[in-house]
Amino acid sequence: MRLALLGCGTVGGEVVRLLHEQSADLAARIGAPLEIAGIAVRRLGRDRGDLPVDPALFTTDALGLVKRDDVDVVVEVVGGIEPARGWLVEALRAGKSVVTANKALLAEDGGTLHDAAAEGGADLYYEAAVAGAIPLLRPLRESLHGDRITRVTGIVNGTTNFILSAMDATGAGFAEALEEATELGYAEADPTADVEGFDAAAKAAILASLAFHTRVSAADVHREGITEVTAADVASAKAMGCTIKLLCIAARGVDAAGRETVNVRVHPAMIPLTHPLASVGDAFNAVFVEAEAAGQLMFYGRGAGGAPTASAVLGDVVAVARNRLAGVRAASESAYADLPVRPMGEALTRYHVRLDVADRPGVLAAVAGVFARHDVSIATVRQGSADGSAGTTGRGGDAELVIVTHVAPDAALAATVAELRGLDIVRSVTSVLRVEGGF
Template identity: 75%
Template sequence: MAVRLALLGCGTVGAQVVRLLHEQADDLTARVGAPVELAGVAVRRPDRVRAVSLDRDLLTTDALGLLKRPDVDAVVEVVGGIEPARGWLVEALRQGKDVVTANKALLAEDGGALHDAAVAGGADLYFEAAVAGGIPLLRPLRESLHGDRITRVTGIVNGTTNFILSAMDATGAGFTEALEEATELGYAEADPTADVDGFDAAAKAAILASLAFHTRVTAAEVYREGISEVTSADVASAREMGCVIKLLCLAERVDGAVAVRVHPAMIPRQHPLAAVGGAYNAVFVEADAAGQLMFYGAGAGGSPTASAVLGDIVAVARTVVARRAGGNGLRQTGLEAYAELPVRPIGEVVTRYHVRLDVADRPGVLATVASVFARHGVSIATVHQTGRSSDATLVIVTHRAPDSALTATVAELRHMEIVRSVASVVRVEGETPAG
């Protein structure tokens, strides 16, 4: 007896899921123990569906009606967005139908509602494709490392911004030029806001933190900065320090709490994440027993994402077959929040900083600036000064300090007559990992 799926959405990813189900039908039957078939495909505009291996009779515009059908065993959602996807998936889970989703925005905003619905309906919830595309990352976090204590997750989880920053580092181009290149090559959307302003990465950071620390973290609780303010001067300064700038998502366990943030950061070129170029993704996981682990690969695109969706489909289909044989299968949602750790505000996060100031070039300026840092408890590690006419540039790298202390320091500097401008503030992360 076949395992029958309701597919919600048939765009770039959905079309690739259809293709893989068709091309790998025999292998899937062998892996699952039963054929895996589409019961129907819900789309808004059937005339625009381009999946070549799809039987057009399967198309419908009634997603809710499709997922409620008694012959549907599981629901696969690749539509994206919050509504109507949330209503559809909650209904499916409450009915006891397992769900596979790639919807990072929904999971980051209201994963708790999906978890609760899955528990109420006795259904499974899988979402490997929601973070880092085809990289097998979420299942290791929620299964392979479930017996370990994860302390920190650091990742490059947005291919568009990584391509832009890699281009800036390689060519010396400014942000605007690098963004134009990314758009021309198809790495950036016509409206790149979700990527370059960090919204996409923040949603993924929330999911990673929720899994790693068994605590519900929403995207709204993730501190977020984008990369549009990163300049070629910042990139050059990072290079002089032996660093590279990346848009990082960082989730860490600190003193009984969780800190989750997304922002540009300088990391040493010896760090494994520094070598991740182009539109690739990578996530660096640190755990008590397992130590340091690296997950790397294509983070987006129809085929890689569909590969992750298909892996979840196999897991769900096996569970369906096991239940039919009288077993219970493996019940899981991956979003258990038993730890309930508080989420730390950004002001309490401690790290290092690279601060570039345009100042008046006259005696005593450096001492005056240094006194401001000292007054707020921010220790200076290095200072580099270059002069030009009556002005100078100070590049200051600090020791570790709370974000609130650095923020207060910068606020005071901005109001000083000798400081022409605070040109940039970039965090410095990642001691070189031990070999």
């Protein structure tokens, strides 16, 4: 079985290394040896250290490599939308199996890849696109195919989880925790894709597509990052017996017309310390799956890095290579449900709201009246002075109110906060966070 490897960076280099080190075992598992037909790279002269590969295999002509008749499997670890999309469509339409770790492409235009795979009768595998080495996508696609998944909640970005874990452990602010993550190599020089939630949103789209048999793209995912999370938010979460995580949430639901829908979102949220995801620290990933028959399932492990991601890539290579030798194709994309995506405003959630207010009689009643007008029920209220002391009303200074709501539509909660911002008695709305995973 001959492989075309597109990309030889951190992940691609580990793929080459594992192919070399485990060649005998891989051949035994597949029933035939794996051989690299060529490696497409951007620059031929780059120093690749002691990588165990013949330099003559490198080429800058990725498309030419994909089109070669002696290539059976195309492995893509370049990333990005183009030119990767063109290469993979070419391979799939020609009947060549594809293994990719390209979450951005799958989330942006996975339908095109699946259509090309169907047209060419080829396999398309992408376990490495979400949560690194954690076996997650294939259980969703195959092991749980006889069940009905109702909700998927996950921590799928290691950089943001490291930052939030550091803030929780040390009391540091976002900027300090990001600086530490960068120094330790957990954050890129430009961390935007991670801290603004783009990376997690792409993964959420892939998870939702598999879980609910519906094509979901990154554009369907409501996205918020963690840049506005403060040390005060983390302290407030601790006071409630919670921690803050950047969550991807995909859930089935019913809209106002009674139609079944899906809602997919990525945002920071408070979760109780009793929730299984609360203990996931450092740069680890975890995904919590809820299904009608199987109940609650947890997938946990390292979600990034060259070796873990390469492990997932090679797992897919073994699967598609065995299929080619047997002359069969794996089950195709399952998108039969075609459920509409429910807008964020209709999602049911809870809010944690911190307000700086005038410290005088009647303030709490006025604030409560705003929540009542939007049909939002208040679960708890904590009150203190703006400097964090206990405080009472009637002193003429400022005070802080911390309000946690019961479940309500996100649109109603957002409208409540918008009205609060316009009240004369509200000096500022200092923080708004969603609360997930019941107490």
